[in-house]
Amino acid sequence: MMKIICGVDVSKARLDACIEPGTILASFGNDPDGIAGLAAFCRQHQAGLTVMEATGGYERQAFLLLWEAGMPCAMTNPRSVRRYAEAMGILEKTDRLDAGVIARFAHAKNLQPTPAPTPAQQRLKALVARLRQVTDDITVQKQRRACLADNAEMLASIDEVIALLKRQSRKLEGEIASMIDDDPLWAQLAGAWRSVKGVAGRTVARLMADLPEIGTYSNKAVAKLAGLAPLADDSGKRNGKRSIRGGRASVRSILFLVARTAAKYDKSLAAFRDRLLAAGKHKMTVRIALAHKLLVRLNAKAREARAQYANAT
Template sequence: MGRGEHETELSIARRRGMSNSYWIGVDLGKQSLDAAVAEVGGPTAQWMRLPAASFETNPGLAPLVRWAQAQLDGGAVAGVCIESTGRLGWRFMETLGDALGPVSMVNPARTKAFGDSLGQRDKTDRADACVLAFYGATMQPPPTAKPSAVLQELRECNRLFSALSTDKQAYQKRLLDGPASALVRKELQQTIRALERRMAKMQEHMDNLIAADRSMKDDVERITSIKGVGPRTALVLLAELGDLRRFSRNELASYVGLYPRCHESGSSVRKRPRMVKRGGAAIRKALYLCAMSARVHNPQMRRLFQRLTQNGKAPMAALGAIMRKLLLLARSLLVNNTVYDPCHT
């Protein structure tokens, strides 16, 4: 059993008209987790009085499952709501399996705003678990599909490659500063060469993963058919987004953070729209480099850049539009199973 007991029985919060369907909110931690149970249709005022408990993660999730099932009182679990926490969340999904119900991994920014709307004052694990449970019962987010083993491997390798690249750039900058010590210069050079070898090894492994998966290999070929988009960008898109076909156009642009945010109020506030820059920073970085190349070497993107700047758009805003265009174009090629044709786009 967990460290703490739930503070109130679910029967206390029972009200007429409830669906007898429940959502379980779980606030994940490395050493422990907190869980809460909320009934669909439950009163908003009761969100802080939801039954909740804390569990150590070492014994596994069996105590959590037993406790959660004991709170249902014959009802059914509609879903389990957790925040997107990287490996911690995926490990939880894999370990839990189908023991309780489908797991929905949600954006922490959404649950934070939802908690603020409820008047959440305390930032505790128990309170976060209650917010997650009530968010699930209210919003009923769709289940999150678990990525394939190949995609997980590709994603982790790509992120390590990016980290190694960042380290390499940092050491190169230190070397360019011209250290006076010959020993320091030697150590920096050796470190840079070692990082380059590790990056080459990682890149080879990722190339082999894609070559062994026919679907990914075909997707890379379609994406790289766009003039200005190289294999590295295609790899980043697949590693971070998975199958682009699962997104609609607006969902994809929103997920990556490539849409303008307006800031207007009354007659006096008229700020210039700006890109929100939320979501996948690594994807935006790769697309920005592609946009810089495409505006010169891709006639279609060059015309788009010229048209936008002639209409008064700032050069950076025009580049943002090219980034969005390249992303949606890559999705369109995958959806239609075709390659880039500048005459038909």
């Protein structure tokens, strides 16, 4: 028997839903009342799963409130859904049509529920995202300052903004550190990761916020999540060039930076890097390989820390 799935196309104001099989359509507001109506709609038609695309934030409230209402939800990649639609010959694009495509894609892919984050995980992710924004803003202001070396009035204005941003940065760092210290598992993971020279507090926070699965997945799976797994491109006798694609850019970007720093202290990482360079590998290839190797090491440490925590409790 085919599982009943409700596909939901999310926009800022609306949630367009489609139950498959049967193509039963409905539309709701993207607010608490509308989400409650969507949950009732799913229960009425005995949907076992609600699926929506990651749309940059508009889906978060619906995802969390549906889980609170006891409706299992799954998130999926919009690009994958669009390519599925094109492969099925569906070239048109409307909100209701997209909802049906999402539901049929979920059937074809046999999607499973995406666990809802805990309140602590949500807060940590929000704090880390805001810290990243503030850090980027500081960089922008410093760049502007460098272009105004002879304008005292503008320099004073920019210095005031930089001082404010630095205060916010310190406050956010303190809140993040307190959250990690107060959670026994997070504290154990942080201790394990910081045993690797070059891994500092911001790296720990980024991994916990943006890659919470670390330590529970295989090395290959976690590398795919981060977008650091070289993907095969072979056909017949042709062996194509491996490349990376997709994954979580925020995790990948911090690992690029940290791997370069860690190689200054860790002889095995430095030797690995030098061996690749000596073999004539492109610098970007070496950069990816180094970040991948560091991630595998951090994943192993996370796996050990999780096991120790489970045994202790």
